[in-house]
Amino acid sequence: MGEPSAIPEPSPLSRPGTAKDVFADLNERQRAAVEHGVADGSHRGPLLVIAGAGTGKTKTLASRVARLVQTGADPHRILLLTFARRAAGEMEQRVGRMLHRLLGYGTTQAPPHFPWCGTFHSVGARLLRDYADRIGLAPNFTILDRSDAEDLMGIVRQELGLAETVERFPLKGSCLAIYSRVVNSQSRLDQVLQTHYPWCFAAHDGLKKLFKAYAQAKHQQQVLDYDDLLLYWSHMMMDAGIAADVRQRFDHVLIDEYQDTNRLQGSIVLGLKPQGENLTVVGDDAQAIYSFRAADVGNILEFPDQFTPPARIVALEQNYRSTQPILAASNAVIGLSKKRHAKDLWSNQASSELPRITAMPDEASQAQWVADQVLLRREEGIRLIKQAVLFRTSSHSAPLELELTRRNIPFRKFGGLKFLESTHIKDVLSILRWAQNPRGRLAGFRVSQLLAGFGPVSAGKLLDEMEREADPMTAIRGFTPPKAASEEFAKLAGLIESMSQQSEWPGDLERAIEWYQPHLERMHDDAEVRLADLEQMARIAQGYSSRERFLTELTLDPPEASSDESGAPHLDEDYLILSTIHSAKGQEWNAVYVLNVVDGCMPSDMATGREEDIEEERRLLYVAMTRAKHHLALITPQRFYVRQQRRGGDSYINATLTRFIPGKVARLFEQVAPMSARGDTRVSSHVPTVDVGAKLRAMWD
Known part of the structure; x- marks a missing residue:
């Protein structure tokens, strides 16, 4: 789908003497993208630049911005959206250097400033402050970082009593991840749960109640989370009066890495330029790999047909990186x-x-x-x-x-995450360390709190009793845990006592993982991914002769082994x-x-x-x-x-x-063919030097 358009003869640049230094090394396709709509001075019509890997995407986009300014566009009325602050800064600097040469500025003269060059979220925050009084926000609203948003979600979750339900309810981090996916994908909650969080589907009604209360709490406190910066911007563009005002501020809109936009960002782009006039998006559908962040490759695949007439497509195909x-x-x-x-x-x-x-x-x-x-x-x-x-x-x-x-x-x-420094790996290693040395307070403190309802106070009491007893296992057997943790504590006590008395390697690690798995699933919404890490650790453990050797070697040199x-x-x-x-x-x-x-x-x-x-x-x-x-x-x-x-x-x-x-x-x-690490070919077609099967059959002659 989406065949690129034919490449017309490039129009002459308006200032050939200076422009040559900047644009002379553009190839035919790059120049076509840079010159789109410039020849007649209209700059109109949507443009999609499909920039293959290593084809000079950044150079092409920066050149187009410089060309627009050269032909009269006001830098203060150009909106240039990127996906990282560093990318925005580098883009502005690159355009500035081009314009320095293109327009013949002196060495001490500052290049034009592009005040609206930034990420979707940073630009959204600026616009929301400008229109705060028209969308029901206080102009001095604050923005929650990810950690603060999780904490607020946790507080609301606690206030609604969802943490006390009989059935397991997603933890605050999982709740925020689900909320974020719903917002950015513009999908229904039930769809998101069914596709991405099936283990949380039973909590659908509770989550819906939670998210409503979470939105209410943010409104009352006049705070926005990261996703709200896009959500409010999108809703703002649905108001005809505000949308017309915002559109009037920007003559040109250019967007980098369009394949990484989500549905919410796609709706914002269409709200800014509903007819596609003076709209340029650059990206590569073949490099769309961030669906786990709710990015939707459909945005770039469907882009040309969202306008009448369809957007022009220019595909950059000459690669400057790799061999043929x-x-x-x-x-x-x-x-x-x-x-x-x-x-x-x-x-x-x-x-x-x-x-x-x-x-x-x-x-x-x-x-x-x-x-x-x-x-x-x-x-x-x-x-x-x-x-x-x-x-x-x-x-x-x-x-x-x-x-x-x-x-x-x-x-x-x-x-x-660094393999041996990630939470779930450290949890399992702590189980092994506690079994290896039951008086190890750090390991015991960490492991005991893996139990639901077993907090730091209870952990401290248990470890104090173990320290006082001549045999720490006596203290574990006689300890009275919190009621909510009694059943799971009995399983943990039995595991530690059994492994401390006799080690079976690598069986100890397998038993530890088996005990830990339900707790892993309770604590982490990405339990399947983390379980794969634990399976990898079990694989590595095969190369060690004992539990003590395994723990010692990993402890002596953790940076080298882990990160x-x-x-x-x-x-x-x-x-x-x-x-x-x-x-x-x-x-x-x-x-x-x-x-x-x-x-x-x-x-x-x-x-x-x-x-x-x-x-x-x-x-x-x-x-x-x-x-x-x-x-x-x-x-x-x-x-x-x-x-x-x-x-x-x-x-x-x-x-x-x-x-x-x-x-x-x-x-x-x-x-x-299959080889050993040292280069010795091991091809299955080699003639065996010893026919063991024949010898075994001969035993019964």
């Missing part, structure tokens, strides 16, 4: 999408090296192979910081983190980048390694319920692949260790190459 073989494979992956704006990235960078699909026996071999390759590329002259390892979920890098640590390869990790640096790099050293794919968007590296490119990881087994989820997973792989400039490797471990929920159910599963790379796409890659 990498782009050919990336194009093939995204080309299987069912709904997309057509484009075909190409590059002048020829190369004989194809992107690689490397099959490995298991995750341990994957980690070793990646470490080997990273060092090999380093010897070839590619610094560590110019290399990146990408993964779908933060926990997927855990075996690699430990391998890099053992081999003294410094790294920094971006995206997700963003393997030791503090010296001033003359660099470090490898580890990143989730979400955090890698917008970045580029000379060499990129993508972990676990198999079904179950990519797509995630938790994102296969709906077609739109599958399509976003495809876009995630595309984003990962298009981060690479010269070298790209997709790694497919053929076996995964899976911890079953019931004790004793450990197993390995056979993994297959992701469904996003079928046979016709796989031909664009160099495919390497």
Whole structure:
């Protein structure tokens, strides 16, 4: 869908002598976007710029703004919306530098200021203050940050008695997340619960009551939360008088990263420019990967047809980042999408090296192979910081983190929680530590408060009694917990006593996770994701001989084993980048390694319920692949260790190459047979040196 329009001959710039320095290096498509509607001075008609990965999106958008100002647009009447304050600042600086050269300003003369360059939320806050008296707000309203909003939601939840219901009611953080999803997606509460929070569906009526009371509390206190900045702005644009006034303030509206807008932001854009006049949006539907933040790829896919006549589409296809073989494979992956704006990235960078699909026996071999390759590329002259390892979920890098640590390869990790420092990992480690040393107050204090109804006072009393007793287990057995926690406390006491008397490794970890899982589900709305982290920890535990050894090694060197640096790099050293794919968007590296490119990881087994989820997973792989400039490797471990929920159910599963790379796409890659980490080929077709089966059968002759 959405074929790009033909590219007309570019019109001459009004000041060729100075403009040449600024616009001369634009390619044909970039210039078409910059010149849209400028030739006749009208600047009218909506424009959609589909900016493929590495095609100079920021340069094109900044050039268009500079071109508009050059032809008479007032910088004070240009609204430029971005998704981050840093992006807004960089955009304004870039446009300013262009205008300095374009308009011949002296070196001491300040470039034009763009007062309406900012994020959706910052611009919304300014407009709400300007119109506060017309929309029922006090001009001095305050804005709640995320933590304050959660606390207010918690207070209202408590006042309504929802915390005292017989059935489990979502905690304040989950309630705010649900509220935010409803607001930003412009969906009904029941739809949001059914699709994104099915475990909370029974609380539908209570949540509806809670959200109404929450809105009332904010109104009474004259406070707005983060989502209200958009919600109020959207409703403000529904009033004909106010909407006309706001539209009159802005001659031009330009929006960056339009694929990341949600339905609420889309309605604001249409409210600002209902006919699409002087409206430019820039983005790439193939890089829409933030649906978990309620972003809706439908905004950019449907944009052209929201106007009459339809918006003009200019697709930027010349890529300045990657080699042609990498782009050919990336194009093939995204080309299987069912709904997309057509484009075909190409590059002048020829190369004989194809992107690689490397099959490995298991995750341990994957980690070793990646470490080997990273060092090999380093010897070839590619610094560590110019290399990146990408993964779908933060926990997927855990075996690699430990391998890099053992081999003294410094790294920094971006995206997700630090593995061994995240709350749920620390909770389970504390269970093990308390069983290992029942007099350990820190571990006991943390673990005992995992029980509902067991607060810090009760925890302190328990630990004091354990400290006084010669045998701490005597105190645990004789302790009288709060009534609300009595049943669960008995289970915890039995677990700690049993594990403290006799350790069965790694069975201890499995038992701890089994006990912890219902508490995890009670405390966290993203319990399934966190449980995957715990399964990853169980996998890692297989490499340690005992509970004591496991806890000791992780405790002695926690930064290296858990997080963003393997030791503090010296001033003359660099470090490898580890990143989730979400955090890698917008970045580029000379060499990129993508972990676990198999079904179950990519797509995630938790994102296969709906077609739109599958399509976003495809876009995630595309984003990962298009981060690479010269070298790209997709790694497919053929076996995964899976911890079953019931004790004793450990197993390995056979993994297959992701469904996003079928046979016709796989031909664009160099495919390497299953290998060990050190490069020894292990192909199943090798002739066995010993026919053990024959010997066993011969036993019965």
